[in-house]
Amino acid sequence: MPYHVCVLSAEERFARMLCYELEDRGLRVSLATTPESALRIEADCYLVDGDRFSLQVPTGRLIRYGRTLSDAPPPTEQWHRPFSFSLLASLAKGEAMHGLVLLEGEQAVLLDGERIALTEREYACLACLVAAKGVPVSRRQLLEAVWGKEWQDDGVVTVYLHYLRKKLERHGKRMIYAIRDRGYALREGDTP
Numbered sequence: 001m002p003y004h005v006c007v008l009s010a011e012e013r014f015a016r017m018l019c020y021e022l023e024d025r026g027l028r029v030s031l032a033t034t035p036e037s038a039l040r041i042e043a044d045c046y047l048v049d050g051d052r053f054s055l056q057v058p059t060g061r062l063i064r065y066g067r068t069l070s071d072a073p074p075p076t077e078q079w080h081r082p083f084s085f086s087l088l089a090s091l092a093k094g095e096a097m098h099g100l101v102l103l104e105g106e107q108a109v110l111l112d113g114e115r116i117a118l119t120e121r122e123y124a125c126l127a128c129l130v131a132a133k134g135v136p137v138s139r140r141q142l143l144e145a146v147w148g149k150e151w152q153d154d155g156v157v158t159v160y161l162h163y164l165r166k167k168l169e170r171h172g173k174r175m176i177y178a179i180r181d182r183g184y185a186l187r188e189g190d191t192p
Contacts, residue, residue: 004028006043008035010052018047021088050078077101077110100168100175100186102127109168116167121146125160126168129176129186136182 005027009015019029032038035055038046048055050064065079101110107123109116118126124146128137139154147156161176161184168175177185 002026002028003045004030004043005045005047006030006032006038006041007047008032008038008053008055009049011049015049018088025088079110100130102130111168118164118167121160122164122167125157126164126186129184132185134185134187136179136185138183141183 005022007015007018007022007029009018009031010033015031019031022029030041030043032041035053038048038055039057043060045061045063046055046057047063047065049066050069051066055062061077063077063079065081065083067081069078069080102123103109103115107118107120109118109123109126125142128142128145139157142157142161143151143154146160165176175186177187179185
């Protein structure tokens with residue numbers, strides 16, 4: 001069953017364009033024009049026009065988009081308009097994990113709606129951890145994937161994971177774990 005996205009919008013043209021983009025990426029899409037009709041749809045993700053609507057969903061991912069969004073607490077994600085269609089692609093690829101969305105081609109991530117710029121190597125390390133879906137990745141695997149097989153000093157991996165932790169975990173949400181004798185994993189966690 002494809003990932004199901006419910007789009008709640010009062011702007012018919014923009015909503016239809018979003019629906020076409022999502023369907024082109026292989027997602028199942030439903031369009032709602034009122035919060036009541038959106039809540040009758042059981043979706044994996046609700047993409048809500050935050051400039052016009054407020055919605056509390058019992059299950060699934062909630063993403064508010066708009067031009068004038070006020071702060072929303074996690075786990076609500078916020079996409080400020082105009083937003084990159086790479087965000088829509090992330091829904092199709094399942095790259096969203098723990099409130100984290102990789103922004104391809106931008107060397108950045110969205111973490112709980114906040115855009116965080118990364119260096120090329122930081123982004124590559126994080127992409128390896130995301131691709132592993134919680135399974136530990138060894139220091140050697142990270143070294144070869146990011147720096148190449150000819151690189152010998154695996155201490156550089158520790159340094160770059162430290163940089164990533166400083167950027168991603170600064171609000172107290174632990175994400176990158178060292179797994180004894182196995183490597184590193186991106187996992188859901190509590191405050192460190």
